Amino acid sequence: MTNKERALMVAEKAHNNQPYDIYPYMYHIRQVVKIAEELGYDESIVVASALHDTLEDTPLSYNDIKKAFGKEVAEIVYCVTDELGRDRNEKKEKTYPKIRANWKATVVKICDRIANVSQSKDYNKGLYEMYKKEHEIFCSRLMSKEHPHEEINKAWNRLEVLLNGE
Numbered sequence: 658m659t660n661k662e663r664a665l666m667v668a669e670k671a672h673n674n675q676p677y678d679i680y681p682y683m684y685h686i687r688q689v690v691k692i693a694e695e696l697g698y699d700e701s702i703v704v705a706s707a708l709h710d711t712l713e714d715t716p717l718s719y720n721d722i723k724k725a726f727g728k729e730v731a732e733i734v735y736c737v738t739d740e741l742g743r744d745r746n747e748k749k750e751k752t753y754p755k756i757r758a759n760w761k762a763t764v765v766k767i768c769d770r771i772a773n774v775s776q777s778k779d780y781n782k783g784l785y786e787m788y789k790k791e792h793e794i795f796c797s798r799l800m801s802k803e804h805p806h807e808e809i810n811k812a813w814n815r816l817e818v819l820l821n822g823e
Contacts, residue, residue: 660700660726661690664707667725671715678780686710688772689765696811698764705733705765712738729761736762737769749791753798760804767812770795774819792820 665686672682686707693706704726711717712734723731736759742748756762770788777784800813 660704661707664704664726664730665690667717668707668711671711671717673715675714678776682710682714685772685776688775689768692768692771692812692815693765696768696815698768698808698811701727701729701733702761702764702768705730705737705761706768708734709737709765709769733759733762733765737766749794749798757799757801760801760809763799763801763804764809764812766799767809767816771812771816771819774816778819789820 665683668686669683672686675682677685686709689706689709690703693703708717708722708726708730711722712719719731719735722734736755738752739748740751740755742751756766774785774788777788796813
């Protein structure tokens with residue numbers, strides 16, 4: 658069994674009965690994994706994509722993920738996990754620096770955003786408009802000259818096309 662298959666099993670069990678709109682949460686998880694794979698990212702990014710919401714939304718801990726998938730994957734998942742805050746903006750502003758500090762976490766976050774924007778574009782116009790409105794801040798907080806541009810730009814470009822139709 659591959660690490661990706663194991664990660665998907667862990668995510669499915671952890672997210673259990675959690676919904677994503679009218680779908681089981683695994684619909685979203687599989688979309689994020691699919692995007693990471695389509696863009697050609699390595700196993701650590703694909704596995705972290707499967708687990709990206711587990712620390713935030715399930716009883717799994719950093720140490721659970723580290724034990725099963727290693728420190729690199731655990732770090733990526735930790736970095737994309739929202740910090741506490743009074744509202745969405747405060748949570749994001751506290752979380753963006755740790756995402757930006759890890760280019761692989763940035764990729765996972767962009768793949769997550771691509772999946773969310775794709776879903777909302779077709780089925781939830783209000784949510785889609787929120788993502789469009791946040792886009793400039795999202796980009797400014799996560800873009801970094803230290804990131805490997807060729808690698809990360811695959812994800813940025815896909816998100817830009819989705820939001821701007823270019």
